[in-house]
Amino acid sequence: MSDVVVRPAVAADAPRLASISRAAIAAADVYPPAQRAAWASRRSVAAHVRYIEVTRVLVASVDGVVAGFASVALSPVDALVAGEVDQLYVDPSSGGRGVARTLLAAVESAAREAGLASLVTHASWRAVPVFERSGYRQEEVESVTLDGEVLTRARMSKPLGRAMPA
Template sequence: MATPDGTEPEIRPYRSPDDAAATYVVARTAIARTAATAYDPDQIAAWLGPARLDLTGWDERRHGASTLVAELDGIVVGFADLRSDGLVDMLFVDPRAGGRGVARALLTVILHDAEARGIAELRTYASRSARPVFERLGFTVVADRPDNTVRGVVVPNTEMRRLP
C-alpha cells in the first residue's frame, strides 16, 4: 500500500544487532507520543519503564519472535513481532510516520506470514491507540482488560483476535 506521498514502506526482517537501537527508539517514541494521547502521564511512565542502556535483552527478545521492520527512505519507522503461538506481541510506529500506512503494511505481511506458517489464529493485547489499527485489519475484541497492570500501574488494553 502506498503512502499519501506515493512511497511504500519497505518491510523486511529484523537485523540483529543493527536494528536494536532503532526499534527501541521507535517503541519508546510511540509510547511517549502516540499512546500519550490515550493514557495519562503515570500510565505512560509505567509503560516506558527505565531507559535501557544495554540493548542486549531487547535484541534477544526480537530473536524470540519473527520481527519485521518497516523503513521509509532507509529509516526505521516501525516494527512488529509475531510469536510462534500467534501472538502479535509488538506493533509500534514512529509518530512522525503515522498515517502513512506503516502499521497496515507491517500487519499485512504478518497476516501472510502467519498463513504460510499455518498459524490458525492471531491474538494481540492492543493499547487504546493501537486498537483501531487492528480492527481495520479484521481483529475483533475478545475482552477489554481494564485491570491490565504494568509495573504496578493500571494500563488498560484490549485482548483481540483474528481468525483466518
C-alpha cells in the same frame, strides 16, 4: 507517497526499535503520563534484541529509514502463544503512511506461512483502531499492572482461515 518496505529485523535494529517504541508510547496520550512511563520503562535495547531472537520481528522502512516494527510469535515462547502479535509500533513522525497496515499484512503472511489459523493481540487503546481496520475484533478488556500502574487494553483476535498451499 513513499513505499513502505518490510524486512526481517536483525540485532543491529534493536536500538532503533527501542527508540520507536518509546516515542510511540510517549504519544499514546490515551494513557496518563505515569502509565506511559511504566510501559516505556520496559522498552530497552536488550529487550528488543531478545524479541528479535525469539519471535518474528519485522521492520518497515520509508525512504530507507526504519519507521515501525511488529512482532509475532510463530510458536509458543516465554509467555506468548503461537500467533500472538506482541508488538506493533510506528514512529509518530511516520503515522498515516500505511506503516502499521503494511506491517500487519506482513505479520499475517508470516503466520499463514507458519500454518497458524489465527492471530491474537493485547492492543493498547491507541492501537485498537489500527487492528480493527486490519480485521481484528475485540474480545475483552484486560488490565495489566506495570510498576504499580494499572493499564487497560483490549484482547483482540483475527481468524486467518485456511493456509494457502505452498
